[in-house]
Amino acid sequence: MRILLATDAWEPQVNGVVRTLTRVVQELKAMGHQVEVVSPDQFKTFPLPTYPEIKVAIGVYEPVQERFKAFEPEAIHIATEGPIGLAARRICVEWKLPFTTSYHTRFPEYVSARLPVPLAAGYAYMKWFHKPSGRLMVATPTMRDELSRHGFRNISSWSRGVDTELFHPRRPTEPDIFAHLPRPIFLYVGRVAVEKNIDAFLGLDLPGTKVVVGDGPQKEELALKHPQVVFTGFKSGAELAAHYGCADVFVFPSLTDTFGLVILEAMATGTPVAAYPAPGPIDIIPGSGAGVLAKTATEGLREACLECLTLDRGRVRAFAETFSWKNCAEDFLRNLQPYPEPEKTRFWRRLRRLARVRRRPKAA
Structure with missing residues (x-):
C-alpha cells in the first residue's frame, strides 16, 4: 500500500512524536509498504518562537499538492496540526480524500503553559482540525x-513500542556512569521546557542525586535555581541507554504528554518509573510492578520516587518487553482508511487528466 504521512514533527527534532513516527515508518517499509513522508526538512522554515529547535515550514500548500499528485497515495495520515498538517488536511477536504489523524501532544495545555491562551480556544482549534478525520488515533x-x-469523535487506539535491544539493563561488563555521584540516582530524560513540569521533580526532598538529561529553553533557568542537580545535556543511542540503565529511579513529572515514550525506555533498562497520575503514566504503570504513581497530580511524587527503590528491576524489564514497535505499526495500519480500489484508481486518473488540461497552452 502507498501511504502518505504528513507531519510537522520530524528529524532532526528529538522527541517522542518523532521517535514514534520514524520507527513506525521503518516497520511499515519492512512489511513491504511504500511510505511518502512530507516533513519540515523539505521546505523553507523558521524557528518557532520560544522553541527555536522546532522548525516551522512555510509556503507548503502547493508543494504538498504536487507531492499528493506524484505519489497517488492509497492512504493518508496527518500526524500533526501545524502548517504541513493544515495543508494536507485542506487538500483532503477539498479533494474528498479519506484520511486519518493522530493526537500526540496535549496542544491546548501546552500552549496555555507558554502563552495567555485559554484552554477552550486550544480545544476549539483541535476539534476543528480533527473533525473531518476518519479516525483520530490516540495512544492511551x-x-x-x-x-x-x-x-x-472517531477515536481509535494506537499502541506504542520500545527498542528492547538498545534499551537494556546494565550488563556486568558495562561501567556505572554515575559511580562518582551519591546514590540513589533519580533521573529525568526529555525536553527541558516549562510544559514538562520538571521543577516539580527538582524541588523534591530526595536523597542521593537528581540528574537531568536533555536540552531546552528552561535549562539555564533550572540549572541556576537548582545548582545541586546534574544537567548532562542531550544524549542519544547507547549513551542515553546507559544513563537510563545506571539510574535507580526514572522520574516523569509531565502533566501534558499523551504517552511518554521515555517511560518505556527507562523500564526496558530495568529502571522503575515514578510519575503523576496523568495520561500515559496512569495507563502504563498501575498493576505493572514497573513503577509507582503519585497520589494526585500535585502531591505524592516524592513518596512514589522512594517506593520505586524497592521494586524488582527484573520485573520492570519484563513488563517493558510486552511492548513492540511491530505491534505499534500493525495498530497504525488497522486504523488507516484507504480508498476502495476502484474509487482510488478513478480518482487519480481524473486528477491527472485535470492537471493535463490545466497545463495545456491556450490557443493563439
Whole structure:
C-alpha cells in the first residue's frame, strides 16, 4: 500500500512524536509498504518562537499538492496540526480524500503553559482540525476518554513500542556512569521546557542525586535555581541507554504528554518509573510492578520516587518487553482508511487528466 504521512514533527527534532513516527515508518517499509513522508526538512522554515529547535515550514500548500499528485497515495495520515498538517488536511477536504489523524501532544495545555491562551480556544482549534478525520488515533484509554469528554469523535487506539535491544539493563561488563555521584540516582530524560513540569521533580526532598538529561529553553533557568542537580545535556543511542540503565529511579513529572515514550525506555533498562497520575503514566504503570504513581497530580511524587527503590528491576524489564514497535505499526495500519480500489484508481486518473488540461497552452 502507498501511504502518505504528513507531519510537522520530524528529524532532526528529538522527541517522542518523532521517535514514534520514524520507527513506525521503518516497520511499515519492512512489511513491504511504500511510505511518502512530507516533513519540515523539505521546505523553507523558521524557528518557532520560544522553541527555536522546532522548525516551522512555510509556503507548503502547493508543494504538498504536487507531492499528493506524484505519489497517488492509497492512504493518508496527518500526524500533526501545524502548517504541513493544515495543508494536507485542506487538500483532503477539498479533494474528498479519506484520511486519518493522530493526537500526540496535549496542544491546548501546552500552549496555555507558554502563552495567555485559554484552554477552550486550544480545544476549539483541535476539534476543528480533527473533525473531518476518519479516525483520530490516540495512544492511551485515558486520552481517548479525555478527548471524548471534549467532544472529539472517531477515536481509535494506537499502541506504542520500545527498542528492547538498545534499551537494556546494565550488563556486568558495562561501567556505572554515575559511580562518582551519591546514590540513589533519580533521573529525568526529555525536553527541558516549562510544559514538562520538571521543577516539580527538582524541588523534591530526595536523597542521593537528581540528574537531568536533555536540552531546552528552561535549562539555564533550572540549572541556576537548582545548582545541586546534574544537567548532562542531550544524549542519544547507547549513551542515553546507559544513563537510563545506571539510574535507580526514572522520574516523569509531565502533566501534558499523551504517552511518554521515555517511560518505556527507562523500564526496558530495568529502571522503575515514578510519575503523576496523568495520561500515559496512569495507563502504563498501575498493576505493572514497573513503577509507582503519585497520589494526585500535585502531591505524592516524592513518596512514589522512594517506593520505586524497592521494586524488582527484573520485573520492570519484563513488563517493558510486552511492548513492540511491530505491534505499534500493525495498530497504525488497522486504523488507516484507504480508498476502495476502484474509487482510488478513478480518482487519480481524473486528477491527472485535470492537471493535463490545466497545463495545456491556450490557443493563439
